[in-house]
Amino acid sequence: MKKIMAVYDVDSRYADRFAEFANQREQVPFKVVAFTSLEKLREFSKREQIDLLLIGDGVTEKELEGIQAVQTVRLSETGVAKEGEAVVYKYQASDSLLREVMSWYQPQEIPTLMTVTGRRSQVIGVYSPVGRCGKSSFAFTLGQVLAREEKVLYITLEEFSGLSALTGTVYAGGLSDLLYYYTQREYSPVRLGSVTYNWGGLDYIPPVTYAEDKTGIRQEVFAGLIQKIASDGAYEKLILDVGIFCGGAEELLGICDVVYVPVKDDVVSTAKLEEWKEYLKRSGRSVLWEKLRFLQLPKPVLSMTRENYLEQLLWSDLGDFVRKLG
Structure with a gap:
């Protein structure tokens, strides 16, 4: 079963486009879900484990209260990160953004994802x-x-x-x-x-x-x-x-x-x-x-x-x- 990456940005079209792109990449070991509101994201996090949360930098820490995620990466419009914060530059090519997001992700275990195909290359x-x-x-x-x-x-x-x-x-x-x-x-x-x-x-x-x-x-x-x-x-x-x-x-x-x-x-x-x-x-x-x-x-x-x-x-x-x- 794939892990879950949740995406929220004030520009809902941006989140939708990124989720659609990422879900088409078979080698991505995440099911990417875009959200149009923080309330829907908050309710989802209570039902499902969010392994990676990709969140716009316009969202404050207070607004994130009650949203549970194993790891969070910020979508930055400037690329500037606060100390100890995982940040990716928002306005870059989708494949570059995806690579950078995955480089930040720290799996809690060595996943056995993508073996469900039952095939060997x-x-x-x-x-x-x-x-x-x-x-x-x-x-x-x-x-x-x-x-x-x-x-x-x-x-x-x-x-x-x-x-x-x-x-x-x-x-x-x-x-x-x-x-x-x-x-x-x-x-x-x-x-x-x-x-x-x-x-x-x-x-x-x-x-x-x-x-x-x-x-x-x-x-x-x-x-x-x-x-x-x-x-x-x-x-x-x-x-x-x-x-x-x-x-x-x-x-x-x-x-x-x-x-x-x-x-x-x-x-x-x-x-x-x-x-x-x-x-x-x-x-x-x-x-x-x-x-x-x-x-x-x-x-x-x-x-x-x-x-x-x-x-x-x-x-x-x-x-x-x-x-x-x-």
Whole structure:
């Protein structure tokens, strides 16, 4: 059963719009209820436990008397907080507001929300021992295409993904934060939602903040986090863009249900692929080879611009190629 987030603001349309938006996001572990009056909110709090109350800063503490909530976050018109008060800036994009609200929420327990679907997300890996083969462009395009029909989460394990520049977004959180929560046994669907962004219907987690965040963590930790997200079942598919790890990426590829491997047909690329196959054999991981699907991607279009690169990918030859994948 989902926890309850109650929303009240003097502008009832604002509360209604936010509740409608949040309730459409499947990964949000709250049922969001908007209220048009404080009296209705007060009566509701007597019948149901409100786990998180999102309240406009025009409401005084006296007006809140008799309204019971586990935690309260203020909707501020200025963004200025009083000491010890949880505050989010009211006039920002709904997805940014939702992430910020969820980052403030302190669950009383590690919730087992979103497991009620009874399903596990399919994990699709994208990896290649061959450089400059279009791997990341393919992975993001695959995510965009699949997200038109399903709930999809894209996770990049590249140290320098270029996502911030390509989306024009300055990230307040990302994979580094999620790894911290996981290693501290504080991971929850709420934590996941607090670092999840959306691009054209595709949910994604920004990469690690610093390359050192990746090199200092074992593959098993990354794999454990991915498996945890998959077991929650909030998404039909997880797209895992696997970069280069010290010691290889086989641990991560092993948790994938299928792995797409972009390749090239030049001499050096072919030699690298043969060496990787031999390494898998020597290290006792030949079974991994059965999960691999090798792809020769269309050549990139040189005229594509940086400003609209991700949208152009969707309707490029690469986008057509992805849509034809069986």
